[in-house]
Amino acid sequence: MMILVFALLIGVVAGLRAMLAPAAVSWAAHLGLINLSGTWLAFLGYHWTPWILSVAAIAELVTDQLPSTPSRKVPPQFGARIVMGALSGAAIAAPSGAWIGGAVAGIVGAVAGTLGGAAGRARLAAAFGKDRPAAIVEDVVALLAAAVIGLVA
Template sequence: MTTIILALLIGSVAGLRTMTAPAAIAWAARLGFLPLGGTGLAVLGYRFTPFLLTALALAEFVTDQLPSTPSRTVPVQCGARLASGALCGAAIGLPAGSLAGGIVAGVVGAVIGTLGGAAARGRLAAAFGRDRPAAFIEDAVAIIGAAAIVGALP
């Protein structure tokens, strides 16, 4: 059951920031917290994968601030978040023998993170009178959440 909850939570992080969740999972795999060796997801623990995904996550933090960045609810953005949630959920579920459950929980979490994150950020932006502080809070929630989830892996 813990596996499914962690997959749901990492999916929620993917809904907030598409690349933060896979970056955290890649670091967990690389550092040995998530045993993916010998599986189809072993690539997440390869030498350069965590660095590449971290760079993409950092780029996402920057591009999220641009006024030209589309809403997370448009099909391409939403689809990427769902795929990220599925991948990360699968990575958490696979070592526990719950691949399908991990995928489903990751996707459900990504939906929750995408829609809930958009609503929360909208309310925060309205309260602040501008979006940037709300975006920074969302970044912090995604980073801290991902680190906590990786730290809770069995």
Template sequence: MAILVSAFLIGIIAGLRAVMAPALVSWAAGLGWLNLEGTSLHFFSSAITRWLFSLGALGELVNDKLPKTPSRKIPPQFITRVVTGALSGAAIGASRESLVGGLLAGAIGAVAGTLGGAAFRGWLSRTISNDLPAALIEDAIAIFGGLLIVSHL
């Protein structure tokens, strides 16, 4: 049961920052915190996978602050978050022989994180009358929340 909670929570991280979740899961697998040996998601353990996801996550952190970045709730961005949440959740689930459960929990978490994250950031931006600090706070939540999740697998 706890593994499905972790998969759901990493899905929430994907809802906040789409590429952060698979980057952190990949680092967890590469560092041996998450055993994916013998699973179809073993590629998460690869150094190349870690660095590609990490570069994508860094790019996303920058892109999120640009004025022309579209809403996370439009179909392409929303779908991407659900897919990366599901994939990250599936990897967490696969480490305990619950790939499908992890996939579903990660996808559901990504929906919650996408909608909840947008609402939270909108509220915070209005409250402080500035989107940049709200975005940076959301970045910190995604990074440190995700690290907390994967470090306790």
């Protein structure tokens, strides 16, 4: 049961930053913290996968700061967060054989993270009077959450 909570939480991270969740899960698999060998998700633990996903996550962190970046709630961005939440949640739960439940939990978390993150960031931006400090706070929360979930899941 606890594994589904972690799958939900990694989905929330995907809702905040789409590429950060699979990058964290990939690093956990690569470092042997999550055993994905023998599953269809084994590719996440391959040598180059965490590096590639980390580059994508860093690019996302940078582009998120740009004023021209579209809302996370438009269909392409929202869809990407749902897919990454499902993938990451499935990977968290795969070692226990509950990858389908993990994928569902990851989807629920991604939806919650997307909508909740947008609302929270809007409130923080209003409090700061600017969006950039709110975006940085959101980045730090997502990074810390991804690191903790990757270590304890």
